[in-house]
Amino acid sequence: MTKQRIAVIGGTGPQGKGLGYRFARHGHDVIIGSRSAERAEPVADEVAARLEGLSGAGEVSGAANVDACGQADVVLLAVPYDGHDELVASLPLAGKTVISCVNPLGFDKRGAYGLVVDGGEGSAAESAQRLAPEATVVGAFHNVSAVGLWSEDEFLDEDVLCVGDSDEGKQIAMDLARAVTGREGISAGKLRLARQLEPFTAVLISINRKYKAHSGVRITGLPDQD
Amino acid sequence: MTKQRIAVIGGTGPQGKGLGYRFARHGHDVIIGSRSAERAEPVADEVAARLEGLSGAGEVSGAANVDACGQADVVLLAVPYDGHDELVASLPLAGKTVISCVNPLGFDKRGAYGLVVDGGEGSAAESAQRLAPEATVVGAFHNVSAVGLWSEDEFLDEDVLCVGDSDEGKQIAMDLARAVTGREGISAGKLRLARQLEPFTAVLISINRKYKAHSGVRITGLPDQD
Numbered sequence: 241m242t243k244q245r246i247a248v249i250g251g252t253g254p255q256g257k258g259l260g261y262r263f264a265r266h267g268h269d270v271i272i273g274s275r276s277a278e279r280a281e282p283v284a285d286e287v288a289a290r291l292e293g294l295s296g297a298g299e300v301s302g303a304a305n306v307d308a309c310g311q312a313d314v315v316l317l318a319v320p321y322d323g324h325d326e327l328v329a330s331l332p333l334a335g336k337t338v339i340s341c342v343n344p345l346g347f348d349k350r351g352a353y354g355l356v357v358d359g360g361e362g363s364a365a366e367s368a369q370r371l372a373p374e375a376t377v378v379g380a381f382h383n384v385s386a387v388g389l390w391s392e393d394e395f396l397d398e399d400v401l402c403v404g405d406s407d408e409g410k411q412i413a414m415d416l417a418r419a420v421t422g423r424e425g426i427s428a429g430k431l432r433l434a435r436q437l438e439p440f441t442a443v444l445i446s447i448n449r450k451y452k453a454h455s456g457v458r459i460t461g462l463p464d465q466d
Numbered sequence: 467m468t469k470q471r472i473a474v475i476g477g478t479g480p481q482g483k484g485l486g487y488r489f490a491r492h493g494h495d496v497i498i499g500s501r502s503a504e505r506a507e508p509v510a511d512e513v514a515a516r517l518e519g520l521s522g523a524g525e526v527s528g529a530a531n532v533d534a535c536g537q538a539d540v541v542l543l544a545v546p547y548d549g550h551d552e553l554v555a556s557l558p559l560a561g562k563t564v565i566s567c568v569n570p571l572g573f574d575k576r577g578a579y580g581l582v583v584d585g586g587e588g589s590a591a592e593s594a595q596r597l598a599p600e601a602t603v604v605g606a607f608h609n610v611s612a613v614g615l616w617s618e619d620e621f622l623d624e625d626v627l628c629v630g631d632s633d634e635g636k637q638i639a640m641d642l643a644r645a646v647t648g649r650e651g652i653s654a655g656k657l658r659l660a661r662q663l664e665p666f667t668a669v670l671i672s673i674n675r676k677y678k679a680h681s682g683v684r685i686t687g688l689p690d691q692d
Contacts, residue, residue, distance in 0.1 A: 350656050360586025385687065397686045401669065429672030430576050436665050443627065443662050444685075446655030453688045459673060460623045461611065461681040 241267060242415060243298070247312035249273045249305050249319055249331065252283045255341060256318030258389025259381060259420070260300065261287045266419035269298040273308030280304065305331060314412060316381075317342055317368060321355065325367055334374035337409045339416070340365040340434070341381035343441040351446050354439020365403070365434035378404035379434035380413040383441055384420060385454040395422035398456030402426060403433045426459055467493060468641060469524070473538035475499045475531050475545055475557065478509045481567060482544030484615025485607060485646070486526065487513045492645035495524040499534030506530065531557060540638060542607075543568055543594060547581065551593055560600035563635050565642070566591040566660070567607035569667040577672050580665020591629070591660035604630035605660035606639040609667055610646060611680040621648035624682030628652060629659045652685055 246263050250256040251272030264270040264287060272287065274280035280302030291297040305327070309315050314337045319327055321344040342364035344355040357363050365379035380402040388396045400417035402425040404410035410427055417425030428437070440457070447455045474486040477498030490496040490513060498513065500506035506528030517523040531553070535541050540563045545553055547570040568590035570581040583589050591605035606628040614622045626643035628651040630636035636653055643651030654663070666683070673681045 350658070352655075353658055354662060356586035360582035388687070403669075403672075426673060427676045428669050429578075429676075432576070432579055433669050433672060436580060436662070436669050439662050440666060443629075443654050443659050446659060447652060447685060447688070450653050450655075451688050455685050455687040458684040458686050459670075459681050460684050461614070462673070462677050462679045 241418065243267055243269070244314045244412070244416065245269045245271070245312045246314045246316055247271045247273050247308035248316045249308065251318065252279060253318060253320070254386035254390070256316065257283055257287060258386045259316060259318060259341070261290060262389055262419045263416060264291055264298040264300045265294060267296050267298050268419065270300045271308040271311050272300065272302045273305040274302070275305065277302055277304045277307070309333060309336065313337065314339065321345070321364055324364055325371060328368045328371045331372070333372035336375050337412050338368060338372060338375045338377045339381065339413050340368050340377060340379050343382055343438050345439065345442055351449065352442035354442050363432070363434035363438050365431055365438070369431060376406045376409035377431060378402060378406070378409045378413045379431060379437055380417065380425060381420070382437045383444055383457050385456055387454045388456065389420070396420055396456060397458065399459045400425035401428040401437055401457070403428050403431055403437060405431045467644065469493055469495070470540045470638070470642065471495045471497070471538045472540045472542055473497045473499050473534035474542045475534065475553070477544065478505060479544060479546070480612035480616070482542065483509055483513060484612045485542060485544060485567070487516060488615055488645045489642060490517055490524040490526045491520060493522050493524050494645065496526045497534040497537050498526065498528045499531040500528070501531065503528055503530045503533070535559060535562065539563065540565065547571070547590055550590055551597060554594045554597045557598070559598035562601050563638050564594060564598060564601045564603045565607065565639050566594050566603060566605050569608055569664050571665065571668055577675065578668035580668050589658070589660035589664050591657055591664070595657060602632045602635035603657060604628060604632070604635045604639045605657060605663055606643065606651060607646070608663045609670055609683050611682055613680045614682065615646070622646055622682060623684065625685045626651035627654040627663055627683070629654050629657055629663060631657045652688070
């Protein structure tokens, strides 16, 4: 495993905090980012406390989002879609591998649904790439359950689907997936397919509501992955 | 199991033929539809030949699309998206349960991708409902592998995700899923979420190309389904 230094932007939300916990649990160093270091540090302490006594865990710290990016090689965008573009534009992402798990979703009386991004020809991940042209943007971790991430289970019975235009960037996300599922993430196509992965979360939310469950996705029919 | 009489529109294509085979194999009567009865009948014979000697199989016949609808309670739309709207508008669907597994996909040098329907606020299934307002339209069976359907395997290791605005209609698709997977399909939300299920097939096609596989989707984390 290549040990990474990962900034989790939006690290105080359930998805970011849960992914940060999983990455640190499996040896990566994690910087929880938030609007201010004061907001980030208590969450970093909470994650670190959960890792106490685990051998091989990485370090967890908190920082303001911009500082977190500066300290990291890999930046995980785990922010709400509302305000996403302004925030991404404000971050120093040039040269970084940027993993977006942002889900542009709406909710109304009929449940969750995917928001239309750029007239149906865009996605949060593609917006991030456009706003940070010197970063390598990958889409991954959209569909993992925040509840499962924060659980004591060693690994989640799910697959992490990874999309991107750079094979190297995608491979970094596929390797990080091991911290969540115990096996490599799945290479699922070019970055534009984030248009499909992001709103698929609305399907899982609908299933969760119907079955009172925390559902995830597995891909069947593949050769055995290690 | 409620035995259904199912017209498969586009029944000479791989998805329609495969689903017709599965439905008939598990006791439903299937009418393979095509532009003309002459085109449909050889495919019906091919499916029937594959069922020879299986006890409990349903009857398989061929008919022109319009006649197939007239003979059925359930109509499966398994047609290409190209020409979909014109074809659906020409069919006598009033009062029927109509299951759409139509995938509006495009292909270019970078692989498969989802076509934008109605500016991102529509799907083939929703178009069918608009064109046949007196039908009950459900979306299901989008993501099952045609190769798997035509195989000798008793059941496919996949889940069938079913979306619809009518619980009764959705339940019919969920019950039919048993013929494919051996268990009930998953209730995955309102019909508008067909916007997510349809283009998700582009993700599976990308995975298939990368891993030289016939991939499918399973939903994890649910209470045990029978």
